[in-house]
Amino acid sequence: MDKIIVFILPVFVVLIGTEFAYGWFRQRNTYRLSDALSSLSQGLISQLLALVTQLFQIGLYVVVFNALTSTPNVKFWDTWYGWLIAIVLFDFFDYWLHRAGHECAVMWAAHVVHHQSQHFNFSTALRQESTVxxxxWIFYLPIAVIGVPPEQFGLAGLIVLLYQFWIHTEHVGKLGWFDRVFSSPSNHRVHHAVNDQYINKNYGGMFVIWDRMFGTFAEEEEPCVYGTRTPLRSWDPGWAIFAEYWSLVQATRQAKGADKWRIWLNPPGWRPSGSSEDFHADIQAESSAPAFDLDAAKRLHGESVAGGAAIFAVVQFALMMGATAIYLWYAEELSYSTELGLTAIVVAGLWVLGAYLQRRVSVIPVILVDLAGVAAAVLMFRA
Structure with missing residues (x-):
């Protein structure tokens, strides 16, 4: 599975370049370098952390499958309709996981990473969560109970995930009947928007019929404004992952009794009545939240990176992407301790890239972190 990702990476790069070129030619560019590199860094981090958390990725699914399925019906699942059913099942339960990710605070803390970009393009599609x-994994256990083999479950999930790449674009308009059945660019723009009428809508990964069935569908009407209602305003990949958790921890410290756990389980933004903490409305804000300023949400974070700084940032990211690809290719042959070490090295390289984009460090610290990473990797393989 990891080697499949290595083959897919250059395809993603070509498609991102094609979308950027098309937007530039049409004078409707939807990219900003700092934002795109931040999103792509989150994509690499999610793959790196997936390598060292296989227990949650597929391990617990295998445990349940083996415990409940003594004689797997391999012939049925190997048919074309078996594969179709597996994909539909994955998408159905993924709908509920996705919905929980917007309607439960602790789940939103994990999922929010995917929504932090103020742009909507192919790089946003790769801005994947690392802690969800x-x-x-709990949401997918019914598929194991039904009897879908682990390998097929993994491939069905990959198919659903890859499908969602192309729907992250502003360059494809409405598609008629297709929009009524499948997740499409129009439907998914709604999902990423912070406009009032678009909140908590269009969760479907491959099929939008789940949203129509369960009352979470909204048609794209007015122009979409992207991001989160509480903006991240940072290119730091670590802060992007943990900012919402930190907000929950801070709120928990001020809460009393049962409210301490209600903060984590209730909708994002919920706070006990009379809380001394200001109410911060996020994508799922309740009706009691203060009025949301859509015009303020249109203001972009950070200054543009250009010239030599832009070239250096792109080179740094390319090095980290290359290191990740090599790591993924040989991952099956590495010990777990080596995987942990290599994951830390590449994440450090991506973190210092974020600090550089944030203008907290200069070129020299970035190069020093890279050299330290190379030295650490060499020592690991010699040990």
Missing amino acids: LLIG
């Missing part, structure tokens, strides 16, 4: 797997 710690809880999300």
Whole structure:
């Protein structure tokens, strides 16, 4: 599975370049370098952390499958309709995981990473979560109970995930009947928007019929404004992952009694009545939240990166992407301790890239972190 990702990476790069070129030619560019590199860094981090959390990725699914399925019906699942059913099942339960990710605060803390970009393009599609797997695996266990083999479950999930790449674009309009059945660019723009009428809508990964069935569908009407209602305003990949958790921890410290756990389980933004903490409305804000300023949400974070700084940032990211690809290719042959070490090295390289984009460090610290990473990797393989 990891080697499949290696083959897919250059395809993603070509498609991102094609979308950027098309937008530039049409004078409707939807990219900003800092934002795109931040999103792509989150994609690499999610793959790196997936390598060292296989227990949650597929391990617990295998445990349940083996415990409940003594004689797997391999012939049925190997048919074309078996594969179709497996994909539909994955998408159905993924709908509920996705919905929980917007309607439960602790789940939103994991999922929010995917929504932090103020742009909507192919790089946004790769801005994947890194911590949702710690809880999300529970939602897929019914598929194991039904008897879908683990390998097929993994491939069905990959198919659903890859499908969602192309729907992250502003360059494809409405598609008629297709929009009524499948998740499409129009439907998914709604999902990423912070406009009032678009909140908590269009969760479907491959099929939008789940949203129509369960009352979470909204048609794209007015122009979409992207991001989160509480903006991240940072290119730091670590802060992007943990900012919402930190907000929950801070709120928990001020809460009393049962409210301490209600803060984590209630909708995002919920706070006990009379809380001394300001109410911060996020994507799922309740009706009691203060009025949301859509015009303020249109203001973009950070200054543009250009010239030599832009070239250096792109080179740094390319090095980290290359290191990740090599790591993924040989991952099956590495010990777990080596995987942990290599994951830390590449994440450090991506973190210092975020600090550089944030203008907290200069070129020299970035190069020093890279050299330290190379030295650490060499020592690991010699040990």
